[in-house]
Amino acid sequence: MRPVLGFIFLHVLFIGTGLSLLRAFRLLPVRLSPVAVLCALGPAALTGLSMVIPIQIVLLVVGLPLDPLVTVLVCVACALAAAPWWPDRSAGSPDSAATRARSPAARWSRRAAAAVALVYLAVGGWALSRLPTAGDDARIWSLKGLTLTYYHHLQPAIFQNQGQAGGHPIYPLFQPGLEAILFQWMGSAQLRLFHTELWLVLCAGIWTAAYLVARSVRFATDRPLWLAALALLALTPAVVLNVSMGYADVTAAMLLGLGALSMALWLDGADVGHLGLAAVLLAAAANGKDEDLTAAVLVVIAAAFVVIVGARGRSRPGWLRERVLPLLGATLYITVLVLPWRLWTRSHHLTDAVEPPLPHALSPAFILGRTHELHLATTAMLTHTLNEFGWLAAVFLVACAVSLITGNARRPACFYLTSFVLIVVSLLWLYTTTPEPLSFLIPTSMNRTVDVFMVLAALATSHLIAALMQAPTFRPTRRLR
């Protein structure tokens, strides 16, 4: 009984924290109805855990224990800190874009889609609930997660050992932290059930993407073709397999993709709540895996690029107030939640075996001397992208092109494309310059590495298709709208 109650209570804590944050971000209806809360359960759970776990990692690094009491305190503190930004209840109607359907047919199609999604969630959760702990999950993620479960601190034998985690001792702690918190609340280490937890996080991520797009794009609830990209992501065998293996790639990639989606919605409009959510999700992604840390930095750089390019013709004070300062604030938040773990690993002289030899690895001469490695990495990356995700890459690129040409959602398209290209280039650079032999690295990692940009591509495609569906007309404008 304790495991079930602990599991439920922890998720209620995350949902409560997430609802408070979503409300502060103005991503919930002003007057809440039960249906609106039901629609926001998945996003709230994901937002809650994306907020709480990175904070607990920071507290862990500065010496506080990772235990249930601290989890409760962090949840309560985050929920209360968000409360002053809640909107005034007296304004607004109980309906929201996310809960409103325009016709009986649309309403019933939404219910049918929700029922199918729930059945898929339940079947997947059940299928993954009794799998063994294998491979890198046993030696990296669950090893750290179990150590934190039992000891609540960064035990030197595990966390300060350079040989640990197959040469990746600096891997960040989002997934082990979630695992430890879950097991502590459940009263015992339920390793097999953690696969189901990862499945729930994946499904909550897809739910969050659907929620954000449906809220933000007019007619999205009546023309649900954009859901195809999200359904494709949920049904991609490589994604399901990664979750079933207990690896952190898809979890971190999902958080990154959602952070980028939320950032794009902020760039497209001016709702600072979207930027707040993007900061929360990107900080969590950056605490998920090393490549997602790099990707999160590149996503922020891409956003800064779009903000700078979009500044032309705008008044400088308004641009600074509405765009630059909020983006700087989000960057600061992400930095504060990422830096402590990185400083801790540096202070203990821990390095990753795949880390390129800096600064030589940045010199063009060094890269030109490794064209064979670049060729191998590019070929493997293309092969996995095309084989694992079907037509998604092509559809994403064409959707970006259509948006850029027609001016519909041009700014998000520019942002997505810049992020995508920067992430791909950075990963190719990493594979090209790493001292690890590619004969080992490519077969063991490339099938998972492509998740970083392909999950982002799926969420971006969903957003762009929804935006194009409501295109009123051709809008030929040269500026980034």
Added chain:
Amino acid sequence: MIHELGKLAGEIAGAIAVVGLLVVGQKRGGGRRLPWPSLAAIGLAGLLCVSLLLHARSTASTLHQASRHAVGARAGLEHCLTESPIGQRLVPERITFLDWVKARLPPRALYGVDPYSGPPDLWCVTVVLLPALPASGADRAAWTIAAGVPPATQASIDDVDHAAKVFAPGYVLARNSQR
């Protein structure tokens, strides 16, 4: 790489062709007119639906396989012991030995592993023996786990160290003196 780039280019061309066909089809046909970006979105979503259908069977198979590979809690934890690509014939006795060690090792004991040769690798042993931890740094191991002890050393252990527990020839769990 040329082959893969060609495939991507072909898919992009296919997506553009689908969009083009829809636009041309609407121009020739009558009825309600949609803006061409909306038509493009419909075409692209259609392509994703085709990909989705192609994936669905494989995903169902993945989930089915997952449900068929269900294991008990203990087998789930010890699965990594069976993953070693080398020394597979040693795996059954190593699993039995580690179970035997785990039953005798105090829960939060600090242990050292010496001598030891795989399988399984030491990080798998570490996760299986948690919450006992390997000693590190200045920590002193209270217990020594040995697998693959040479016969001569084994004989001296049998004669001298009566606190040592012998699981089988070559497999020893010894409590270290606290001096």
